[in-house]
Amino acid sequence: MKSRNLAAALAVAGLALSAPAHAQYGQTVSNDISKCQRGSGPAILVTVDGIESSRGRMRVQAYHATATDWLNSGRWLTRVETAAKAGTMQFCLPVSAAGSYGIAVRHDVNGNGKTDLSEDGGAMSNNPSINIFNLGKPSYRKVAFSAGPGVTSIRVRMRYM
Numbered sequence: 001m002k003s004r005n006l007a008a009a010l011a012v013a014g015l016a017l018s019a020p021a022h023a024q025y026g027q028t029v030s031n032d033i034s035k036c037q038r039g040s041g042p043a044i045l046v047t048v049d050g051i052e053s054s055r056g057r058m059r060v061q062a063y064h065a066t067a068t069d070w071l072n073s074g075r076w077l078t079r080v081e082t083a084a085k086a087g088t089m090q091f092c093l094p095v096s097a098a099g100s101y102g103i104a105v106r107h108d109v110n111g112n113g114k115t116d117l118s119e120d121g122g123a124m125s126n127n128p129s130i131n132i133f134n135l136g137k138p139s140y141r142k143v144a145f146s147a148g149p150g151v152t153s154i155r156v157r158m159r160y161m
Contacts, residue, residue: 024077029094031080036092041150046091048105048123050158051084056109056120058084060091065100065144071137076104084109095147101125102143105156123156130159 036045046060061076069075078093084107095101107121108114122130125145128138145154 024096025075026079027077028079028081031082031091033090033092035094036090036151038151041152042096042098042147043092043094043151044101044103044147045151045153046093046103046105046125047088047153047155048091048158049088049155050121050123051086051089051107052121052158052160053109054084054086056084056107056111058082058089058091059106059108060093061104062093062095063102063104063140065102065140067140070102070140070143071104077101098147098149100144101147102140102145103154103156104143105158107158107160117161119160121158121160123158125154125156127157 033045034040036043044062048058048060051058059079059081062078063069063071063076069077078095080091080093082091093103103125105123106115108116109119109121110116124138125143128142130138145152
């Protein structure tokens with residue numbers, strides 16, 4: 001009986017190890033703040049300040065803080081998307097392990113799913129400066145922060161044009 005259980009456990013572990021690397025990407029989750037309570041984790045609790053209106057949708061995404069992943073299409077790890085609320089909002093993004101991450105926030109004010117520079121807002125971990133030279137895509141080094149095995153809290157400020 002023990003050998004059968006061991007064989008089953010090894011088979012499951014083998015399947016997990018053979019899963020393609022891209023399987024870790026693209027996890028849309030609900031904004032379950034309870035997953036960011038004391039004793040939980042690993043997770044990132046993101047507090048977003050300066051949301052200008054309750055119109056549209058907020059999207060918060062966690063990325064590995066690497067040149068390969070940061071803000072590259074399909075390379076986000078965890079995403080929360082919900083209705084916007086003016087002022088301050090909190091988001092909980094579970095992550096698979098402690099490590100170096102970057103957070104990107106977008107307020108799609110008119111809800112059209114496109115980035116409208118004249119209307120939409122954005123924020124990133126560490127609140128890097130954004131200018132015409134980096135066109136809203138600062139280096140992953142500027143947004144990187146370390147998340148531990150528990151809940152890591154960060155605070156970002158929305159910017160609108």
